[in-house]
Amino acid sequence: xxxxxxxxxxxxxxxxxxxxxxxxxxxxxxxxxxxxxxxxxxxxxxxxxxxxxxxxxxxxxxxxxxxxxxxxxxxxxxxxxxxxxxxxxxxxxxxxxxxxxxxxxxxxxxxxxxxxxxxxxxxxxxxxxxxxxxxxxxxxxxxxxxxxxxxxxxxxxxxxxxxxxxxxxxxxxxxxxxxxxxxxxxxxxxxxxxxxxxxxxxxxxxxxxxxxxxxxxxxxxxxxxxxxxxxxxxxxxxxxxxxxxxxxxxxxxxxxxxxxxxxxxxxxxxxxxxxxxxxxxxxx
Amino acid sequence: xxxxxxxxxxxxxxxxxxxxxxxxxxxxxxxxxxxxxxxxxxxxxxxxxxxxxxxxxxxxxxxxxxxxxxxxxxxxxxxxxxxxxxxxxxxxxxxxxxxxxxxxxxxxxxxxxxxxxxxxxxxxxxxxxxxxxxxxxxxxxxxxxxxxxxxxxxxxxxxxxxxxxxxxxxxxxxxxxxxxxxxxxxxxxxxxxxxxxxxxxxxxxxxxxxxxxxxxxxxxxxxxxxxxxxxxxxxxxxxxxxxxxxxxxxxxxxxxxxxxxxxxxxxxxxxxxxxxxxxxxxxxxxxxxxxxxxxxxxxxxxxxxxxxxxxxxxxxxxxxxxxxxxxxxxxxxxxxxxxxxxxxxxxxxxxxxxxxxxxxxxxxxxxxxxxxxxxxxxxxxxxxxxxxxxxxxxxxxxxxxxxxxxxxxxxxxxxxxxxxxxxxxxxxxxxxxxxxxxxxxxxxxxxxxxxxxxxxxxxxxxxxxxxxxxxxxxxxxxxxxxxxxxxxxxxxxxxxxxxxxxxxxxxxxxxxxxxxxxxxxxxxxxxxxxxxxx
Numbered sequence: 018x019x020x021x022x023x024x025x026x027x028x029x030x031x032x033x034x035x036x037x038x039x040x041x042x043x044x045x046x047x048x049x050x051x052x053x054x055x056x057x058x059x060x061x062x063x064x065x066x067x068x069x070x071x072x073x074x075x076x077x078x079x080x081x082x083x084x085x086x087x088x089x090x091x092x093x094x095x096x097x098x099x100x101x102x103x104x105x106x107x108x109x110x111x112x113x114x115x116x117x118x119x120x121x122x123x124x125x126x127x128x129x130x131x132x133x134x135x136x137x138x139x140x141x142x143x144x145x146x147x148x149x150x151x152x153x154x155x156x157x158x159x160x161x162x163x164x165x166x167x168x169x170x171x172x173x174x175x176x177x178x179x180x181x182x183x184x185x186x187x188x189x190x191x192x193x194x195x196x197x198x199x200x201x202x203x204x205x206x207x208x209x210x211x212x213x214x215x216x217x218x219x220x221x222x223x224x225x226x227x228x229x230x231x232x233x234x235x236x237x238x239x240x241x242x243x244x245x246x247x248x249x250x251x252x253x254x255x256x257x258x259x260x261x262x263x264x265x266x267x268x269x270x271x272x273x274x275x276x277x278x279x280x281x282x283x284x285x286x287x288x289x290x291x292x293x294x295x296x297x298x299x300x301x
Numbered sequence: 302x303x304x305x306x307x308x309x310x311x312x313x314x315x316x317x318x319x320x321x322x323x324x325x326x327x328x329x330x331x332x333x334x335x336x337x338x339x340x341x342x343x344x345x346x347x348x349x350x351x352x353x354x355x356x357x358x359x360x361x362x363x364x365x366x367x368x369x370x371x372x373x374x375x376x377x378x379x380x381x382x383x384x385x386x387x388x389x390x391x392x393x394x395x396x397x398x399x400x401x402x403x404x405x406x407x408x409x410x411x412x413x414x415x416x417x418x419x420x421x422x423x424x425x426x427x428x429x430x431x432x433x434x435x436x437x438x439x440x441x442x443x444x445x446x447x448x449x450x451x452x453x454x455x456x457x458x459x460x461x462x463x464x465x466x467x468x469x470x471x472x473x474x475x476x477x478x479x480x481x482x483x484x485x486x487x488x489x490x491x492x493x494x495x496x497x498x499x500x501x502x503x504x505x506x507x508x509x510x511x512x513x514x515x516x517x518x519x520x521x522x523x524x525x526x527x528x529x530x531x532x533x534x535x536x537x538x539x540x541x542x543x544x545x546x547x548x549x550x551x552x553x554x555x556x557x558x559x560x561x562x563x564x565x566x567x568x569x570x571x572x573x574x575x576x577x578x579x580x581x582x583x584x585x586x587x588x589x590x591x592x593x594x595x596x597x598x599x600x601x602x603x604x605x606x607x608x609x610x611x612x613x614x615x616x617x618x619x620x621x622x623x624x625x626x627x628x629x630x631x632x633x634x635x636x637x638x639x640x641x642x643x644x645x646x647x648x649x650x651x652x653x654x655x656x657x658x659x660x661x662x663x664x665x666x667x668x669x670x671x672x673x674x675x676x677x678x679x680x681x682x683x684x685x686x687x688x689x690x691x692x693x694x695x696x697x698x699x700x701x702x703x704x705x706x707x708x709x710x711x712x713x714x715x716x717x718x719x720x721x722x723x724x725x726x727x728x729x730x731x732x733x734x735x736x737x738x739x740x741x742x743x744x745x746x747x748x749x750x751x752x753x754x755x756x757x758x759x760x761x762x763x764x765x766x767x768x769x770x771x772x773x774x775x776x777x778x779x780x781x782x783x784x785x786x787x788x789x790x791x792x793x794x795x796x797x798x799x800x801x802x803x804x805x806x807x808x809x810x811x812x813x814x815x816x817x818x819x820x821x822x823x824x825x826x827x828x829x830x831x832x833x834x835x
Contacts, residue, residue: 019490049494053494088396093550094547095465096449101447102380102401118449120466120469273516275518296497
């Protein structure tokens with residue numbers, strides 16, 4: 018609860034009404050982080066909304082939680098209040114908005130498209146104080162026009178070594194933290210993505226204007242290319258994201274890292290408050 | 302709407318069939334199902350076609366367009382309950398989303414009826430069944446206009462749910478105590494979740510009771526918190542109370558499903574009537590939006606109208622800020638239409654076809670007055686078609702093949718539009734072919750309009766001769782700076798009136814004047830006039 022409370026506080030300090038939890042890969046503790054925030058939000062008396070991309074494993078939800086799910090996944094009991102049947106579709110079928118009347122186990126399911134997710138978040142926001150989204154990095158642009166914050170999860174499941182895991186999360190957060198452009202300075206606006214090849218060309222041409230993309234999901238590069246591009250070019254976004262923290266999961270089915278050193282290394286590399294939900298630790 | 306064999310695809314495109322389909326399309330799934338099965342009225346069904354068109358026109362006259370728009374907006378929001386009715390009829394237990402859809406359907410029917418109540422010609426859709434089902438589901442309405450299987454549905458539900466909530470609270474408390482106890486023994490503030498990490502460096506002595514090691518690593522233990530005795534018994538009580546709630550909720554659903562099943566026929570009738578209404582309101586919306594009137598549907602192969610418009614072009618011109626000039630025509634049997642270039646001959650043919658299509662589907666027609674027959678086949682031959690096709694045949698060969706197909710079908714009542722047939726061969730032979738075709742159409746008692754620049758066709762074929770009056774003496778065109786201005790000047794100078802000229806004089810084509818108007822250089826134009834005078 019403490020870690021969940023801290024993450025919620027960080028989001029509330031920035032007046033975020035939506036918290037998007039994304040990960041560097043699968044099984045990196047995204048849902049665990051989201052659920053820690055959910056528990057903290059419910060115990061604070063907030064009206065909480067939940068959304069997800071695609072189907073999610075069954076979760077125990079408290080009364081008065083608004084969520085989106087597939088019609089086919091709705092359990093018969095405990096009965097929920099059906100708020101409306103959406104026009105959105107998911108891999109599990111048509112989606113609806115519901116509010117729990119009693120605690121129970123429920124499946125979440127959400128639209129797979131960014132526009133569908135945006136519509137779902139808007140709908141849920143209308144009857145919630147905070148919306149928590151179990152997301153995917155390629156759908157994070159949903160937040161670009163809203164008042165939202167991002168938590169980045171990383172873990173042993175998505176990398177062979179600790180240093181690779183740290184490098185991955187550092188790259189991802191560096192990309193997500195690209196600032197908004199300065200409208201008073203010279204800009205070179207890109208309509209589409211900024212790729213490594215384009216960045217190399219700009220570096221060779223000694224481009225010193227702000228290179229502006231829609232949002233940081235349109236910066237399509239990683240590793241050394243990304244580090245070099247960020248260091249040598251003034252890459253900016255029309256819509257910047259608010260990344261508030263990282264979470265780590267040192268345990269994976271076929272490997273594990275030392276929780277304390279992993280957490281410290283992630284905090285050091287990202288310069289963000291970092292949390293281990295399983296160990297109940299924080300490195301600010 | 303299905304054209305079936307009334308007209309082929311290419312003719313449908315030229316006559317605006319798809320445009321018409323979109324313009325009259327209904328908005329609900331009920332209407333869409335019915336609409337997809339609509340077929341044209343055939344000769345012999347004149348009374349039915351006229352009756353439908355008249356009913357649509359009368360509703361359009363009697364209802365304010367805002368009311369029609371409101372009804373269409375409601376119809377658009379209606380959930381599709383046909384599947385739900387079928388499931389209930391088979392004795393299936395319905396789920397809560399189905400109850401929500403049923404309740405919304407029943408309630409919205411009342412609103413649709415209210416919005417159309419001003420017209421005596423529109424029968425209410427809501428019936429006894431929809432009222433009973435709506436009433437049965439009313440306790441499920443929540444503040445969000447959604448649906449909840451509320452306590453009010455069953456006298457025992459509230460108590461069972463309260464017991465479930467108490468049991469869950471007891472379980473939470475028992476689990477919380479176990480959690481706190483383990484956290485205290487580990488010297489931590491809390492244990493977050495059922496699975497957690499204990500660092501070996503922080504562990505003083507053995508793990509607390511109830512903690513199971515899931516996985517061991519060099520520096521930490523990955524643990525799970527087991528259920529203790531008190532939380533296990535609380536869990537059992539919670540499960541028992543949950544089962545009771547689940548049983549009662551199922552009982553409510555069964556009871557509501559029975560009500561739906563018992564009224565399935567009435568609900569189905571309402572759904573069917575709703576489809577009919579939606580299709581009618583779609584036609585009313587079309588009629589109001591385009592100032593249509595109900596045609597007199599004639600038993601003759603004839604088309605007589607005043608101030609008729611070809612709506613697809615009118616819509617295009619409106620967007621471009623240009624004026625559309627309606628036309629009058631009295632076409633009985635076969636006739637020839639001559640006139641200048643850009644004088645609207647092709648458009649006159651399209652207007653006739655569009656009115657014939659509206660009439661065939663029992664729709665009001667875009668004209669101040671119209672008397673139109675029903676046909677077995679509506680066909681187009683000549684200009685316009687070849688741009689839509691391709692292939693190995695020359696344009697002349699394609700025209701002849703098209704003609705052969707039309708004649709071979711021998712539709713008892715044919716409406717055919719011929720636009721500059723045989724223009725790609727020599728004028729002499731071309732005229733012979735057009736005369737032969739016109740004669741054949743007259744002999745077949747077809748209703749036909751044959752547009753041509755060739756002289757003497759009407760007299761040779763023994764049919765009526767109509768002509769577009771053409772440019773009003775324009776010989777010195779205004780200095781147009783661009784195409785838009787040139788077209789404006791042309792429209793202002795053109796008399797689009799179609800007159801029955803009786804004799805066989807073909808008016809000037811005004812081709813050279815039009816060439817000048819459209820910006821061809823003066824030397825070229827002078828040369829053309831010189832050649833014409835020789």
